[in-house]
Amino acid sequence: MSRVIVASVPLAGHVFPMIQIAGDLVAAGHDVTVVTGERFTDLAERAGARMRPLSGKAAFDDRRLNELFPARVSLPPGPAMLVHDFSHVFGDPIPDQHALLQELLAEDPDSVVVGDLMFLGVLPSMHGAGIRPRRWISVGITPVYYPSDDTTPFGPAPAPDGTDQVEANRGFNAGLAGAVSGASQYIEDIVHSVGGTGLSFPNIFASLYHEPDVLAQLTVPEFEFPRSDLPEGLIQFVGPLTPAVPEGWEPPAWWPELDGTRPVVVVSQGTLANGDLSELIEPTLEALADQDVLVVAALGRPIADLDVEVPANVIVEEFVPFSQLLPRADVFVTNGGYGSTQQALAAGVPVVVAGETEDKPSTAARVGLLELGVDLHTQRPKPDQITEAVRHLLDTASYRERVTRVAEAYRKVDGPRMIRDLI
Structure with missing residues (x-):
């Protein structure tokens, strides 16, 4: 000890x-x-x-x-x-x-x-x-x-x-x-x-x-x-860490809708750069309102802070454990948080990234240049940019194939054990 x-x-x-x-x-x-x-x-x-x-x-x-x-x-x-x-x-x-x-x-x-x-x-x-x-x-x-x-x-x-x-x-x-x-x-x-x-x-x-x-x-x-x-x-x-599911969390009533009958798109601005939901959350809801997809928006802040009408194909939550949600997703739309982006990749999910602050451009560059998703090169994408990127990932099998190979690399490492060994 x-x-x-x-x-x-x-x-x-x-x-x-x-x-x-x-x-x-x-x-x-x-x-x-x-x-x-x-x-x-x-x-x-x-x-x-x-x-x-x-x-x-x-x-x-x-x-x-x-x-x-x-x-x-x-x-x-x-x-x-x-x-x-x-x-x-x-x-x-x-x-x-x-x-x-x-x-x-x-x-x-x-x-x-x-x-x-x-x-x-x-x-x-x-x-x-x-x-x-x-x-x-x-x-x-x-x-x-x-x-x-x-x-x-x-x-x-x-x-x-x-x-x-x-x-x-x-x-x-x-x-x-x-x-x-x-x-x-x-x-x-x-x-x-x-x-x-x-x-x-x-x-x-x-x-x-x-x-x-x-x-x-x-x-x-x-x-x-x-x-x-x-x-x-x-x-x-040592590979990324998979956050544990909070004690007492139970799947919400809408969970059965993640049954694969239509693609699932998860969108999040993370835990820090979520002060202005008009940067990514709100344009994503607008972009996908008429698409045959189910959108799950994880706000990381009170739902009342969302300042737009929620489309019929959107579910809004303050928090959903990504370890449970992302394996059921088909695309992840994010501002490029390093941890959440890797959680998506580890789950085999291609990523759309829109972020310019902190380390987010560096994360976005890896997603784009390694062809694991789409880097929008902006912090405030237009709805049509998001629509095009999401559709491109859903319709192009090569992205999921590349992400699947990276996901296999993630599965081969045991970060907690490796960190213990360094002690």
Whole structure:
């Protein structure tokens, strides 16, 4: 048995998989303490772990991001938003995260830290500030951003005729690193301000992977762009986690309608970027209102927030466990959440992706370039774009054939066991 600190920034999409990991480690006999936002205390305790909530700048409420980070609202998706988020959403919390980790490590210096990739409060202790954990296992819950001669985070860079592809990729990766270099310096300065020494983040997209003892990536190589120059052993591909069905959940009365008599299309904007349902949910309902399909809209928020008339072929729910719903679906329409997109692929379901914020463009690029679905290259698709994409996936068998092969790769990995083995 090990003492394990499972740490996550308090963003729901980060917390949920980390809580799932905590529960699995508890079941395996480890002594687990969860470190994240206080609003997730009940989830941590139900997983059988102790809870030590974050405080100060580390304890922001992800439901109030625009209010807490007002400068973010006016920023366009892309480098400017990345610099802001790296610096303020993930960088500013470092001192408070570090302080709490030091309290826990003082209780047991032999503890292992298992933290989501963007929980950066471990960095100071890895660079001489206080007690260093016995092992730092970072968990990649977003697509791999590691730079490569073979690809960028969004697939191979455009290479005009006569241009070497490797040089195109190198140029794009260097440009992206340069565009966010201000955030790299910002994080270095914060770590040094609390006593860390020698931290160097020349390329934040590479450094994030080299700092932990090991990086457990929640995917399979089949949902990644090939990188022939990826250092051996740097990333352990452990596959995605399948969320457990909430205790007490029962199939709703409409469940028998998922009987295969007509195609089922599931649409969701996830748990974070669902503040404006007019981005994807509402145009999808309009797009498919006259199609011979059954649409299930999982809002992730109260049904009353939906501001359009619900068509006759649409079922609206605040929450439906995707582990139960997606195996019965034929197409998944999403804004590109990494976890939910992979849940669909693992269930053998092709995907329509429309997302431009956070890591969503990178997820969308993988779906499109690996031909596992359609990347709409926008956050606000028009209804006719959605109609065309859904019909294309329903009418083109090759997409489901490719997704079926990826689903088989997912079935061959046991993420929870592999993470336990890393402890």
